[in-house]
Amino acid sequence: MSAREQLAATLACGAVLAAAPWLLSDFLLSLALSCLMYAALAVSWAMFCGPTHYLSLATSAFFGLGAYVTAWSLESLPYGVAVLAGGLIGVAFAALIGAAVLHLRGAYFAVITFGLGELTLHLITYTEKTYFHTAGRIISDAPDNAAIYWTVLVLTLGAVATAILVRASRLGLALRGIGADEERAQTLGVDTRRVKILAFALSAFFPGALGAAMAVRWTYIEPLSVFNPFIGFQTVLMAMLGGAHTLIGPIVSAVFFSLVSEFLRLRFPYVFLLLLGLLLIALILYLPGGLASLLRRRGRADA
Amino acid sequence: MPEALLAARAVTVRFGGLVAVDGVDLEARHGELVGLIGPNGAGKTTLFHALSGVLAPDAGRLLVAGEDLTGSAPHVFAAHGVARTFQMPRVFRDMSAEDNVRFALQFAGRTRRHAHDAFDDARTILGFLGLGAASAVAAGALTPARQRLLEIGMALGARPRVLLLDEIAAGLTPAELETCAQLIRRVRDELGVAVIWIEHAVRVLMSHVERVAVLHQGRKIADGDPRAVAKDAAVIEAYLGEEGVGSEGGRERRVA
Numbered sequence: 001m002s003a004r005e006q007l008a009a010t011l012a013c014g015a016v017l018a019a020a021p022w023l024l025s026d027f028l029l030s031l032a033l034s035c036l037m038y039a040a041l042a043v044s045w046a047m048f049c050g051p052t053h054y055l056s057l058a059t060s061a062f063f064g065l066g067a068y069v070t071a072w073s074l075e076s077l078p079y080g081v082a083v084l085a086g087g088l089i090g091v092a093f094a095a096l097i098g099a100a101v102l103h104l105r106g107a108y109f110a111v112i113t114f115g116l117g118e119l120t121l122h123l124i125t126y127t128e129k130t131y132f133h134t135a136g137r138i139i140s141d142a143p144d145n146a147a148i149y150w151t152v153l154v155l156t157l158g159a160v161a162t163a164i165l166v167r168a169s170r171l172g173l174a175l176r177g178i179g180a181d182e183e184r185a186q187t188l189g190v191d192t193r194r195v196k197i198l199a200f201a202l203s204a205f206f207p208g209a210l211g212a213a214m215a216v217r218w219t220y221i222e223p224l225s226v227f228n229p230f231i232g233f234q235t236v237l238m239a240m241l242g243g244a245h246t247l248i249g250p251i252v253s254a255v256f257f258s259l260v261s262e263f264l265r266l267r268f269p270y271v272f273l274l275l276l277g278l279l280l281i282a283l284i285l286y287l288p289g290g291l292a293s294l295l296r297r298r299g300r301a302d303a
Numbered sequence: 304m305p306e307a308l309l310a311a312r313a314v315t316v317r318f319g320g321l322v323a324v325d326g327v328d329l330e331a332r333h334g335e336l337v338g339l340i341g342p343n344g345a346g347k348t349t350l351f352h353a354l355s356g357v358l359a360p361d362a363g364r365l366l367v368a369g370e371d372l373t374g375s376a377p378h379v380f381a382a383h384g385v386a387r388t389f390q391m392p393r394v395f396r397d398m399s400a401e402d403n404v405r406f407a408l409q410f411a412g413r414t415r416r417h418a419h420d421a422f423d424d425a426r427t428i429l430g431f432l433g434l435g436a437a438s439a440v441a442a443g444a445l446t447p448a449r450q451r452l453l454e455i456g457m458a459l460g461a462r463p464r465v466l467l468l469d470e471i472a473a474g475l476t477p478a479e480l481e482t483c484a485q486l487i488r489r490v491r492d493e494l495g496v497a498v499i500w501i502e503h504a505v506r507v508l509m510s511h512v513e514r515v516a517v518l519h520q521g522r523k524i525a526d527g528d529p530r531a532v533a534k535d536a537a538v539i540e541a542y543l544g545e546e547g548v549g550s551e552g553g554r555e556r557r558v559a
Contacts, residue, residue: 170409170410173406173409174410176395176398177395177406180395180396180397180398181393181395183357183377183393184389184393184394184395185406185410186356186357186376186377186378186381187355187356187357187377187378187380187381187386187387188381188386188406188407188410188411188457188460188461189378189381189382189407189410189411189412189413189461190378190410191376191378192378193376
């Protein structure tokens with residue numbers, strides 16, 4: 001599929017999905033919301049980490065920061081503006097830490113991005129306690145579920161469209177070169193430092209904006225709940241299991257795992273994490289190329 | 304005499320206590336084909352790393368077309384027209400041969416137009432190198448010898464003014480080696496680029512270059528007409544412990 005066709009397909013899916021609030025029950029709508037959220041997180045993670053083989057654990061930090069933008073500003077700003085601001089804060093934060101740590105690779109990069117997330121969590125906890133004398137914040141007059149759903153849908157479509165455009169662009173080519181052999185890419189004229197910071201920052205818009213958009217689902221916001229590392233780990237696992245180098249893999253995988261984990265949580269409330277863990281182990285052992293490798297086996301899936 | 308397109312002035316590169324390149328001066332002018340030889344471990348590849356920005360020299364200066372690029376990142380050297388190949392091919396293995404060349408065209412080769420329009424697309428470059436039939440093949444699936452040719456293709460895609468070739472002919476048969484040398488001369492003749500060529504097959508190299516520089520233990524011990532250099536006492540001395548001048552073994556011990 002060409003980039004144009006992929007964009008058209010994305011738009012068509014979006015049009016169908018936009019009808020959900022009128023058709024689905026509250027429960028199913030919230031399930032769809034969590035599928036969309038994880039699809040957007042996984043796609044935006046894979047946008048940078050897929051081609052470059054970086055392992056970023058900063059998703060939770062971007063998400064949490066975005067959520068706090070909403071917590072701080074919802075009384076003075078419209079919801080849509082808060083969501084946009086959350087995305088931009090994610091971009092700014094990613095550009096800052098990207099400039100500082102993108103020269104690190106492998107486990108070092110993973111650990112430091114995780115550490116920076118924890119640092120942000122504690123910084124916010126400290127700020128809230130010291131200057132605002134509060135441990136958490138209550139979100140009042142949240143938008144209704146349909147508005148949240150449409151906002152998250154727009155963000156998801158935006159993430160997919162951005163991923164499509166990046167893959168088809170010189171930026172995407174440069175990222176692939178960086179993943180294959182960074183120094184070689186440099187000797188062929190790629191300013192790898194600039195490219196990496198740019199792409200990392202771009203990919204952080206969506207987790208930041210999603211954090212801001214999803215924050216209103218909690219009535220009470222505290223650092224530990226919105227900077228939940230589990231969100232970041234889930235995102236990474238979904239993207240990798242789906243096949244982070246593909247476009248469709250992370251989407252399919254995010255939807256699949258959101259549904260499975262919801263089903264397990266309802267049917268086996270006590271052992272669901274255990275079952276999820278076993279499922280992940282089985283997939284890693286028997287399907288290391290991710291779910292996308294299944295599609296590929298059948299014929300030419302997306303490249 | 305035209306200005307040097309690439310000039311190293313007293314370049315020194317150290318690895319801890321080891322001086323891999325020791326105060327080397329080297330120049331390449333427009334349209335000049337320069338050979339760079341020396342026994343294993345002489346510092347040839349390390350010098351190439353410095354000339355292409357991969358390693359910043361500990362001392363000395365690097366000038367590209369008169370502009371001082373000392374300490375700049377590799378992409379700056381590439382943008383100024385310095386393109387190189389790697390001794391151990393470093394092609395993008397998962398990309399097709401054509402995409403490998405296109406990568407160079409899209410980045411280093413994007414802003415600069417050289418005189419020769421025939422090298423403005425990947426297929427033409429691959430065809431020129433005799434890799435036309437392999438353009439859709441994943442680069443990692445090519446034989447090492449063909450990957451070295453593809454390395455040249457990537458360097459050409461960068462639309463170079465200076466071409467640094469590091470043992471591109473290793474593993475080639477004598478006939479292939481001769482073809483390869485002709486190819487390099489054509490590149491030089493048709494594009495007017497300056498070429499610095501490292502090769503262990505010294506005799507073939509000497510028969511094609513106009514000038515040859517000899518490195519030994521990091522120092523430049525000779526630089527001049529190949530016939531004169533071959534008779535140079537210091538050069539013969541340097542090679543005696545290793546192998547005779549003109550030995551054509553495809554030895555590929557890696558330098559630093």
